[in-house]
């Protein structure tokens with residue numbers, strides 16, 4: 089537990105993921121809020137309760153939960169706080185925490201369809217059966233309040249909501265307009281670059297979001313918001329925003345350059361690129377490594393450096 093100031097405490101719980109611990113933030117104001125709710129494991133719950141107790145609170149004292157995005161390590165413990173009056177977040181969190189079967193089917197169909205188009209061989213498509221495994225660590229519940237860009241946080245009117253899609257299509261961050269404190273979820277992390285994870289078009293839309301382009305736009309947007317300190321979902325609290333954003337951009341651009349140089353040798357399908365860029369990881373983490381590869385292709389296409397054709401029902405990318 090770390091005291092940020094008299095209004096905010098950082099509480100840290102373990103996760104079963106490679107990323108390690110995840111932070112939640114206790115926010116005092118007109119109401120007592122928890123920003124994010126850890127991961128749904130007994131270890132995380134015990135750690136969270138112990139840290140609340142250290143600062144004189146019990147789980148029952150929490151009046152509302154505010155979510156930065158829908159990933160399991162941020163929503164996990166919501167149903168343990170059964171007394172909360174409000175659960176607040178972006179509308180795109182809803183299908184995940186409500187276990188919307190129709191949405192999950194839409195999600196899986198999209199992955200199957202898009203991976204086929206990207207040249208993923210049939211035998212690798214079994215990974216789709218694993219997409220639901222992380223749900224066991226995810227919270228169940230229902231949003232009472234939908235918020236978006238420009239709104240003020242209920243009960244904490246000094247915090248403005250900043251839309252920060254990219255890592256997730258439900259991602260929001262919260263900026264204290266008085267002192268520049270920024271609760272950034274997984275949008276801005278000092279030590280790792282967040283994965284821009286591919287998600288299907290929203291129901292009723294036909295275009296898939298381009299998460300890497302959104303991510304670049306939204307980290308750049310953060311440079312002009314008067315942010316002074318970043319309270320992240322993982323890793324250290326930091327203030328050197330310009331340096332971190334420059335580093336993230338440079339790292340991404342160097343990955344794109346690698347993709348471009350492969351395409352200059354000869355044209356590739358997204359899957360062929362993925363195998364070459366992530367030779368050790370692609371079989372185990374096909375969704376993440378393909379998301380990253382497709383993200384770089386979206387970026388290069390947006391810059392006018394590559395073009396794609398469809399050959400035998402599969403995308404082939406060419407350097408221009």
Ligand SMILES: [Zn+2]
Pocket residue numbers: 157159255256274
């Ligand atoms: Zn996340």
